[in-house]
Amino acid sequence: MKNYSRQREEILREIEKLYNHPTAEDIYMIVKGKDPAISRSTVYRNLNVLVEDGKINKISMQAGPDRYDLKRQPHNHIICTKCGKILDFDYNFELDNLKKILKEQTGIEISGEGIALEGICSDCKNLL
Amino acid sequence: MKNYSRQREEILREIEKLYNHPTAEDIYMIVKGKDPAISRSTVYRNLNVLVEDGKINKISMQAGPDRYDLKRQPHNHIICTKCGKILDFDYNFELDNLKKILKEQTGIEISGEGIALEGICSDCKNLL
DNA sequence: TATAAGTTAGGAATGATTCCTAATTTGTAG
DNA sequence: CTACAAATTAGGAATCATTCCTAACTTATA
Numbered sequence: 001m002k003n004y005s006r007q008r009e010e011i012l013r014e015i016e017k018l019y020n021h022p023t024a025e026d027i028y029m030i031v032k033g034k035d036p037a038i039s040r041s042t043v044y045r046n047l048n049v050l051v052e053d054g055k056i057n058k059i060s061m062q063a064g065p066d067r068y069d070l071k072r073q074p075h076n077h078i079i080c081t082k083c084g085k086i087l088d089f090d091y092n093f094e095l096d097n098l099k100k101i102l103k104e105q106t107g108i109e110i111s112g113e114g115i116a117l118e119g120i121c122s123d124c125k126n127l128l
Numbered sequence: 129m130k131n132y133s134r135q136r137e138e139i140l141r142e143i144e145k146l147y148n149h150p151t152a153e154d155i156y157m158i159v160k161g162k163d164p165a166i167s168r169s170t171v172y173r174n175l176n177v178l179v180e181d182g183k184i185n186k187i188s189m190q191a192g193p194d195r196y197d198l199k200r201q202p203h204n205h206i207i208c209t210k211c212g213k214i215l216d217f218d219y220n221f222e223l224d225n226l227k228k229i230l231k232e233q234t235g236i237e238i239s240g241e242g243i244a245l246e247g248i249c250s251d252c253k254n255l256l
Numbered sequence: 257t258a259t260a261a262g263t264t265a266g267g268a269a270t271g272a273t274t275c276c277t278a279a280t281t282t283g284t285a286g
Numbered sequence: 287c288t289a290c291a292a293a294t295t296a297g298g299a300a301t302c303a304t305t306c307c308t309a310a311c312t313t314a315t316a
Contacts, residue, residue, distance in 0.1 A: 005281085005294060024272080039296040044273060046294095060190035065272060078234055087234040105217040122235035131313085133263060152303080167265040172304060174263095193303055 007031075007038055008046045015056055021067040021077075021086045059086065080121035087121070135159075135166055136174045143184055149195040149205075149214045187214065208249035215249070 004012070014030050015022070022030075028043040047068060050056045059067040059077055067086065069077075075090045132140070142158050143150070150158075156171040175196060178184045187195040187205055195214065197205075203218045 003282085007295075037296070039298090041274075041297075042295060048274095058190075060188065062186075062188035089233040105215075133312085135264075165265070167267090169266075169305075170264060176305095 005046075007035070007042050008049065010035055010038070011043060011046050012050060012055060015050075015068060015070050018070075021059060021069050023065040023067055025065065027068065085121055133174075135163070135170050136177065138163055138166075139171060139174050140178060140183060143178075143196060143198050146198075149187060149197050151193040151195055153193065155196065213249055 010031050011027060014027060018026075018030075024040075024044055024047055027047070028038070028040050031038055031043065047056070047058070051058045051068075055071060057069045057071055059069060061067060061079065073090070075088045078087050078089055079085070080087075138159050139155060142155060146154075146158075152168075152172055152175055155175070156166070156168050159166055159171065175184070175186070179186050179196075183199060185197045185199055187197060189195060189207065201218070203216045206215050206217055207213070208215075
């Protein structure tokens with residue numbers, strides 16, 4: 001296992017405490033509270049390293065900045081297209097015939113992770 | 129039905145001819161070939177209008193610019209995370225218990241559209 | 257024909273992210 | 287320890303996609 005720099009460790013430790021899909025900016029502000037000298041580019045660069053190392057997930061939004069999530073047990077995300085709220089859900093795609101259909105139609109084998117669905121959440125639906 | 133401006137019509141007509149999920153820039157270059165005075169902001173603005181009017185879909189990518197697609201029959205997209213290729217597939221989420229599970233766990237009712245999956249396509253898999 | 261509403265071209269502004277550079281830290285081999 | 291290489295940093299400039307701004311122009315309306 002590769003050694004992590006102090007800054008990289010700090011970033012990972014803060015993400016471990018968070019359960020609200022923080023943005024890079026969120027993480028930057030939190031880490032900066034403890035390590036005022038840290039720079040934004042260090043946060044961005046290390047977030048990419050942590051994604052590559054499989055420690056965290058990057059969630060690409062249809063609008064606004066990317067969000068990050070510690071890899072705990074496998075789960076998926078569903079995003080409200082009105083308010084942008086992200087909710088977790090667990091659904092074992094392995095068991096589903098979706099995988100088979102995709103393989104047949106496109107030749108792509110999905111991993112079951114990195115999947116984002118979209119919809120309108122109940123809060124927003126009530127406002128319509 | 130609202131009247132569309134000449135530029136808006138031009139943009140929609142070009143998207144009707146394309147089956148390769150063009151970006152706003154792609155569309156801008158094509159329309160500019162026929163109407164050299166058109167501006168980029170006109171293309172962006174009208175793409176948003178066409179999405180709101182339900183004429184086209186916007187596909188948000190995990191990397192790079194958004195892509196657009198005429199709304200023909202309902203279908204979903206799967207994106208290769210290596211090469212960025214976008215493939216269509218049709219899978220009727222209405223028939224699936226995914227919808228039920230999502231409703232139970234998150235309160236969100238998905239529309240069955242605007243869903244993007246990710247994986248690694250067979251071309252890229254061969255290169256690994 | 258006058259007025260209002262909608263739309264445009266062009267470019268400036270914005271927001272998120274990456275890139276660049278010189279300085280600093282860390283790892284390693286003698 | 288010591289010296290050199292490799293990795294990483296802070297800070298800010300640069301980039302990219304997109305939106306915003308404004309004055310001019312079209313189109314609809316009455």
